[in-house]
Amino acid sequence: MSVYRRGLVSRLVEGLRYGGGAGQWSWLLHRITGLGILLYLVVHIWDTFLVIFSPASYDAIMGFYGGKIHGVEYPLLRWAFRLGELGLFASVVFHAVNGLRVILFDLSPIRAVGAQKELFWAVVALFFFIMIPVTFIVIHALVAEPTPVAAAIVFPRNFVQAFVH
């Protein structure tokens, strides 16, 4: 008689439906942020390698990260990169703080493990404690020079400024 074995995808989906609570959520977030950071790390090593290989390409890439293509700024691109930057920051902060929580479990199998729910909330609190000022600084740098919002979404900044003046 045949038994039913779940496939890979089915197990992933079923697993997400499991009501695991705080522990399962932080485990999942730790993985997702970890994978995200790794992806960024790979890209970042490649682009930094350009400093030695081709300074001009390096500057072009850095300009691109700043939302500029051939010296012309595209606000939509710029915003996308800055929000991505915030996402990266949030990922690293969560991964770091939650990693400390995991290390505590290893150091203290009784006290820290017994307080796992409280430690989860401590991680959440510390995360926001760090991320609120960080968000403020990054967004502030982004909007310090006001651009006309609606137009800025579509047109390069030079183009907009030509009309606003």
Added chain:
Amino acid sequence: MAVTARSRRVKPAGGFELAAWYFMRISGLFLVFLALGHLCIMHLIHNVESINYNFVSDRWTNPQTGYIWRLWDLTMVNLAILHGFNGLRQILEEWINRAKSRVVLRTGIWIFAGALLLLGNYAILMFVKDADYLKNRRDASSDAVTVRADVDRGASSRHPAAVPAFDVLK
């Protein structure tokens, strides 16, 4: 036989998974400071939009602080790649559990990680300032005053050169 001993020595543990587990903790602790510090310096104190070849070459070749930054970046890059790819290996091995597939997986991961380690270390260790490029760039930008002025204003007014307290962080 007497059973009074409080604790027993067992054969000292070893093995790859234990070492990997231990490495993740130690490197993680280092990276909390190195990576978060790096992010703060590059994204908060400076700004990604003001980072360019000029900035990086100054930072790595500064006679007083250049070595410190290179050492920092070197440690961070090596630990981060090993930490990251070992994490990836652990995640994938949870879902790919045929012995043969795992060998393929590990081989792939370590080759890729090794290549990145080479790139990262090479860039940091072998970097020399390309003065010609910087000079040409300056010349070129004075030719195209209108465009450059606008672009530079964006970067510089957001981050005026006058933040003397943080100059050392370059």
Added chain:
Amino acid sequence: MSMRTLTVRIKRYVPERDRSPRWEEFKVEADPHDRVLDVIQKVKWDQDETIGLRRSCAHGVCGSDAMRINGVNRLACKVLIKSLPSDVLTLEPILGLPVIKDLIVDMKPFFDHYKSVLPYLINDDPPPTTERLQSPEERARFDDTTRCILCACCTAACPPFWGDNKYVGPAAIVNAHRFIFDSRDRGAAERLDILNDTEGVWRCRTVFNCTNACPREIKVTQAIQEVKQALLTGEVDTHSVVNIHQET
């Protein structure tokens, strides 16, 4: 309290009929003091006798009726209807083990892992003329992990186990802990060696699903962490009483 009308959703898999599991719904009148097990039996007796489930003691002792109740692993005989937040009751087989029929899973992989950690006393010292003595503190050291009933609620709740059923799993580690920290036992080194494997304790990612699922309220993750520490330090403390019941 008055009777409640429950909608019972059961994930059915009948190998002769289904290629993959599908949901079936039943309506049942249930007393709030009934347990989930009673409700399933009612459905089976009155509405569809083909429903497959495993049960025996009906009192949380034998560990045979572990299932996924409203998303989490529980023993059907230990969940009261009055504790349900809504009138919908979903029942599924536990995850990570092959489904034989409806709520019945193949426990063989689970017991194979259990056997792999040598869950019996190992002591080749010449037998003493009286008993092998043990102080109350030494007995208390591993008291928590003696209470396991091998229901698989923990192992089938463990995310690493869902992906990798070669992982020895929390239940096996709990039962290894029970002997590793027993002062009369001499097999600690051998068991630790087994648990040091790629598929041993290092697969545990401290998700705590196991601890939350255990119907015996065993501190599963704590036991696992103690085994990890023993592996790291190469030392097994068989004496210090470890708080066992003070924080619940």
